[in-house]
Amino acid sequence: MNSDPAARVRARGGARAAGSLAYTRYELLRTFRNRRFFLLSLGFPLILFFVIAGPQRNVHDFANSGLPAPLYYMVGLISFGTMGAMLSCGARIASERAVGWNRQLRISPLSTRVYFRTKILTAYLMACLSIAALYISGAALGVSLPAEEWLKMTGLILIGLAPFGALGILIGHLLTPDSIGPAMGGGISLLALFGGTWFPITGHGFLAELARYIPSYWLVQAGHVALGGRAWDAKGWIVIVAWTLVLTALARRAYRRDTRRV
Amino acid sequence: MPSAIAANNLSKSYGQTKAVRGIDVTIEVGETVALLGPNGAGKSTTIDMILGLAEPDGGTISVLGGAPAHAIDAGAVGAMLQTGALIRDLNVRELVAMVASLYPAPLDVDETLKFTGLQDVADQRTQKLSGGQTQRVRFAVALVSNPELLVLDEPTVAMDVEGRHSFWNTMRSQAAGGKTVLFATHYLEEADAYADRAILMAHGRIVADGPPTEIRAMVGSRTIRATLPGVELGALGQLAGVSAAERRGEAVVLACSDSDAAIRALIAAYPDARDIEIAAAGLEEAFLQLTGDSSEAGDALSGMLAVEGT
Numbered sequence: 001m002n003s004d005p006a007a008r009v010r011a012r013g014g015a016r017a018a019g020s021l022a023y024t025r026y027e028l029l030r031t032f033r034n035r036r037f038f039l040l041s042l043g044f045p046l047i048l049f050f051v052i053a054g055p056q057r058n059v060h061d062f063a064n065s066g067l068p069a070p071l072y073y074m075v076g077l078i079s080f081g082t083m084g085a086m087l088s089c090g091a092r093i094a095s096e097r098a099v100g101w102n103r104q105l106r107i108s109p110l111s112t113r114v115y116f117r118t119k120i121l122t123a124y125l126m127a128c129l130s131i132a133a134l135y136i137s138g139a140a141l142g143v144s145l146p147a148e149e150w151l152k153m154t155g156l157i158l159i160g161l162a163p164f165g166a167l168g169i170l171i172g173h174l175l176t177p178d179s180i181g182p183a184m185g186g187g188i189s190l191l192a193l194f195g196g197t198w199f200p201i202t203g204h205g206f207l208a209e210l211a212r213y214i215p216s217y218w219l220v221q222a223g224h225v226a227l228g229g230r231a232w233d234a235k236g237w238i239v240i241v242a243w244t245l246v247l248t249a250l251a252r253r254a255y256r257r258d259t260r261r262v
Numbered sequence: 263m264p265s266a267i268a269a270n271n272l273s274k275s276y277g278q279t280k281a282v283r284g285i286d287v288t289i290e291v292g293e294t295v296a297l298l299g300p301n302g303a304g305k306s307t308t309i310d311m312i313l314g315l316a317e318p319d320g321g322t323i324s325v326l327g328g329a330p331a332h333a334i335d336a337g338a339v340g341a342m343l344q345t346g347a348l349i350r351d352l353n354v355r356e357l358v359a360m361v362a363s364l365y366p367a368p369l370d371v372d373e374t375l376k377f378t379g380l381q382d383v384a385d386q387r388t389q390k391l392s393g394g395q396t397q398r399v400r401f402a403v404a405l406v407s408n409p410e411l412l413v414l415d416e417p418t419v420a421m422d423v424e425g426r427h428s429f430w431n432t433m434r435s436q437a438a439g440g441k442t443v444l445f446a447t448h449y450l451e452e453a454d455a456y457a458d459r460a461i462l463m464a465h466g467r468i469v470a471d472g473p474p475t476e477i478r479a480m481v482g483s484r485t486i487r488a489t490l491p492g493v494e495l496g497a498l499g500q501l502a503g504v505s506a507a508e509r510r511g512e513a514v515v516l517a518c519s520d521s522d523a524a525i526r527a528l529i530a531a532y533p534d535a536r537d538i539e540i541a542a543a544g545l546e547e548a549f550l551q552l553t554g555d556s557s558e559a560g561d562a563l564s565g566m567l568a569v570e571g572t
Contacts, residue, residue: 022363026356033351100346104403107313108364109337 020114027118030092031126037088040185041130045081049073049137057141065200066227071145074138075223076197078131078157079216083188085126086164089119093172094180097258106259120165127161149225156222156231160240163215166247173254191216215243264327266291266411266442267312271321273466274307281307283466284321289444289459291326291410294437296453296474297446298549299463305446306344308463309415312444313341326410333411337365340409342400344416344446350389354380357388358402365407378402379428394422401429405436412436414445418452430456450549462552469552477552484521484542486528488535489513501527513537 031037056062056069065072096102105115131154145153175183194201195216201208211217218240224231232240267289274282282304289295299305310316311323314330325333333339348357355371358380362368375381378398383391391399397420404412418426433456437443447453453460454474462470462477470477483505491512498507503523504516518524521540528535 023360026352026360026363029356030349030351096349099349100343101349103315103343104346104361106315107334107339107341107343108361108407109335109366110364111335 020110020118023110023114024118024121027122028125031088031122037084037091037126041081041084041088041126042133045077045130046133046137048080049077049134050141053141063200064202067223068143070138070141071143071223071226072200074134074141074143075153075157076192076220078134079160079195079219079222080188080192080197081130081134082127082157082161083164083191083216083219084184085130086123086161087168087171087184087188088126089123089165090168090170090172090175091177091180091184092122093119093169094175095177097173098177102258112255116169119169123165123168124158124161127158131157145226152225152231153222156225157219160215160219160222163240163243163247166244166251170247170251170254173251173258196220213239215240263291264324265289266293266326267444268324269308269311269321270323272308272311272318272323273320274311274316274318276307280466282311282318285463285466285468287461287468287471289442291442292437292440294433294443294456294458295445296457296460297444297463298448298450298453298460299446302465303463304466305463306415309341309413309444309446312413313339337367337407338410339413340404340407340411341413342404342415342417344419346400348388348391348396348399351387353385353387354391354399354402355384357399358406361403362406365409367408369406369408371406374402374406377405377428377432379424393420394425397421398425398429401432405432409441411442411444414443416446416448418447418449462549464552478542484518484540486516486518486521486524487513487537487539487541488516488528489537490532490535493532497531498528501531503527 053070053073056073059069061067062069062072093102096105135150171180171183191214192198194207194211194214195218196211197216197220201211201217212235218232218236221231221236265288267287269285269287271284271286272282273280273284285304285308297305297308307316311318312325312330314334323330326338330339352360355375358374359371362371362374372381372384375384378401380395380398380402383395388396388399397417401414401417404414418429421429430452433443433445445457457474459472460470460474460477461468489512493514495507495509495514498504498514498516501516501524503518503520504527505519506517508515508517516524516528525538525540528538
């Protein structure tokens with residue numbers, strides 16, 4: 001056996017690529033076997049959608065938003081479900097830390113970058129599942145948009161989820177598996193509420209102004225592609241990017257503190 | 263060829279606690295080394311530094327000729343940490359395969375499961391395993407990486423008897439294959455039986471380093487046990503070469519500084535003595551004396567007898 005570490009390091013490039021694909025596969029396998037998050041990010045929003053939007057399927061201008069009720073609720077519940085999907089990566093990180101598996105991975109060749117990339121990728125895949133399920137449900141209740149607008153809306157949602165990925169990693173390092181469930185549930189509910197999932201946040205009151213700084217607001221706003229023009233104005237982009245940068249920096253710091261503590 | 267592990271004046275403190283105080287140790291490729299010491303001796307901290315989980319505060323540590331992180335990234339090191347559970351929602355085979363996929367030249371997964379006696383639970387979810395089975399899986403995870411250096415921190419704790427047996431069989435074949443093995447253990451008889459070399463740590467320092475036989479010889483004592491009812495301990499204590507005498511029912515146990523002189527004196531003075539056994543001090547005895555946990559031969563003797571009695 002070649003026992004020269006330097007030669008092994010050179011050879012490891014190719015092996016690494018193959019390795020991270022297999023690792024991702026197992027990560028996805030684990031995630032999809034965990035039923036709890038499916039209920040939160042898939043089942044729950046679907047049920048709510050049909051219960052709430054069903055009776056209002058013929059409302060063409062929901063609460064003066066300019067959007068038909070089914071479309072409004074579809075996007076609202078997508079934001080609810082996808083936030084859950086993104087934050088669930090935090091729950092997985094917390095449970096790995098709780099059993100010490102994170103240390104086991106640190107003494108393996110798995111790089112930190114691949115570890116977090118896989119977590120985020122898995123979260124996004126769950127989010128896409130959520131989006132697809134709600135699109136289908138929306139279409140069932142009469143939501144119809146030109147293909148271009150479906151795509152634009154999806155793009156904005158996926159970008160709008162970036163801060164939640166970073167938030168997931170952050171809370172995964174700060175909370176325990178026991179507290180993360182309630183924290184996620186409560187947090188998502190609040191973010192959804194003030195983001196306009198259930199009703200549009202309009203007007204110029206203090207609350208309305210504050211809402212525009214919350215990233216979940218802009219997730220819901222992605223639905224406004226249907227109105228033509230731009231769903232996100234400059235403020236929307238700035239809010240999403242700023243939150244992503246800040247939360248990523250905090251997550252990085254939390255990770256470093258965690259690894260130093262051993 | 264670089265050493266497997268080379269530590270030079272290595273030290274680490276956590277706040278006010280000096281966990282490791284300037285240790286020097288070199289372990290060559292192919293050695294099987296036992297790391298012994300009481301809690302707080304600094305074993306786990308040393309292992310953490312070897313594995314790159316902790317940064318030294320002073321001195322240097324190199325693994326296979328480079329920084330620990332380098333060896334870890336190259337997949338040259340496999341380890342079984344002292345504590346840790348398994349992630350759930352995967353079955354045993356999938357978990358081991360997942361870890362194997364991270365390494366450049368892993369062992370075959372099913373072969374590894376066979377070595378570690380896990381083939382019967384290969385399809386079971388990890389959350390359904392018993393404590394002993396979980397420990398075996400953690401060993402399989404360390405093994406499947408097929409590393410140059412295997413580091414095991416208290417590997418047989420919480421293993422069932424079968425698990426322990428198959429563990430040591432596997433370790434023997436691994437060592438025979440040229441791997442370097444470092445294991446920390448509290449089970450001194452295991453260190454005695456399976457290690458080429460024992461390193462004793464106490465209070466952050468290395469107090470002894472050498473083959474187990476040499477370390478036992480450092481302490482130098484042997485005991486003579488014989489069935490000899492009705493004889494005064496005082497008289498026995500006066501025999502040549504005897505440092506202490508204790509009675510156990512009908513038997514007496516003599517701690518000897520010179521067991522050759524003592525046995526001759528005993529048989530000459532008490533020809534009725536029967537069932538005579540002469541035993542070398544165990545590693546436990548050496549351990550207790552060298553780590554400063556006993557003060558007198560008498561205490562050491564009782565300590566040793568207590569171990570023998572279990």
